[in-house]
Amino acid sequence: MDIDDTPVLDNHLHLDPVNGRNVEAAAEFADHGGTHLLVLNKPSWHLVEKATDEATFREVFDLTVEAAADASDVLDGRAWPVLGVHPALVSKLVGDGHTPEEARDVMQAGLDVAAEYVAEGRALAMKSGRPHYEVDDAVWAASNEVMRHGFERAAEAGCAIQLHTEGGEDFEEVAQWAEERGLDRTQVVKHYSGGRLTGPVKSVLADKDEVEIAVAEDEPFLMETDYIDDPDRPGAVLGPKTVPRRVRWLLENGHDDAVRTAHVETPKSVYGIDTEATLER
Template identity: 60%
Template sequence: MTSIDAPVLDNHLHLDPAAGAGMDAVRDFERVGGTHLLIVNKPSWHLGPLPEDPADFDAVFETTVEIADRASEILPGHAWPVLGVHPTLISRLVDDGCSPTEAGERIRMGLDRASAFVDDGRALALKSGRPHYDVSDEIWDESNACLRHALELASDADCALQLHTEATEELTDVATWARDVGQDPTRVVKHYAAGRLEGVTPSVMSEKDRLERAAEGGDPFLMETDFVDDPERPGAVLGPKTVPRRVRWLAENGYDDAIHTAHVETPRQVYGIDTEATLS
């Protein structure tokens, strides 16, 4: 069991109190030593229709803010919302009859709405990305246009941007786009990352082999589960107890510096949050 004096942050998970474990997952996380969460909104179509106007996005974002507030009441630390648009929305919209350009316009509308939540202090960071599967050149180009728009919004809002992308250990193209619009690439985070990543900051899936590579590399990194909280997909990705348990495993194997990097230093560098000061 980790001490309350040692922050333990899961950088990326989803919670669904209506259909999934919800706050029970937060309690499970807390009981095994978890202290802080970054809660990412579920894809908009999981909680409603395919979005057509800003209100469709706002409903999902409002729900996620409320979930983070409830989680903060349980945790010894704090939970923050991360809001944005899952990149696979473009394929769903195209399948529903939109052109790639029309789909991109809806996605940018959703990102604009998410940015408004950051601007007024209700969300900590943004989320965007591009498909992790094969798509047409037109969809790929439009997806990258949406990603670049998200980088511009993050730069304007002075916040971090989480990305869902293809499996890769090199995102120097995104780092270049970030610098072009004034966004520090350090504040761009690849979710579901492997143990090493060139270009932006990795949020490493909390599997032992990936974490060992990250710990031995000595570079900034974060830890996550991508817990999906979907009763129709039991066991999908990693459970909410995983990050605290992996922190304990890292400590047992002498990786204390890496623990401090992932749960104190990198959250401060990327998000501007102090996980030590926010412990009660």
């Protein structure tokens, strides 16, 4: 199989319509064979300001919805917005003098708005999580409450949720939290995952070694770059052309089935999207 015979989805990429390359980054992805994008909103303080109310979240989400629509114009497939609250907001708010509980309430309100956008058909899925760095017990507890609230909202909206969390391979407890709130673990995606994961669906950073592990594990997986579209950090985390390059490499090495898993079957089972039917070359 050739790359022209398959959809190519980057499951987690940021576009910055305020400070970044925005559509130019999506065009670079397309030029290298990419067809579909899930565009995650950047942290509110990167686009507007630290979010302390619903109005700021709406401003950030509207910018992201617009960026995804503009990206769709340069893709043979399309882009979908994924909206939510970056878990580091808790530290920003606590640093400004809010209690962890007040920060939790702000972040849960943001997730309520994200769920509203999904329910209205303006976004595909949600994003939540917990800090990937050391925090005190009160902040950790508040962060877990935020994430569990995200599961409830995603279950009500009937959508998947991407998680930004600490590293590791065992997230069985997190998957159980989702299921206790009515959200199937197959709708919970761990962004920035390695090739092995227990619990949620893995969205594997498009690093050759980790992708090879994911292929060998022979489980549902997605591929992502976590490109952050920051002119001050142009290569962070991986560039927009990386997923298409990895797909070419997989195909050259005979891993057609793995490519279908990551770019057709898993997107359909997790998000309900059809990357083949939405592809026009």
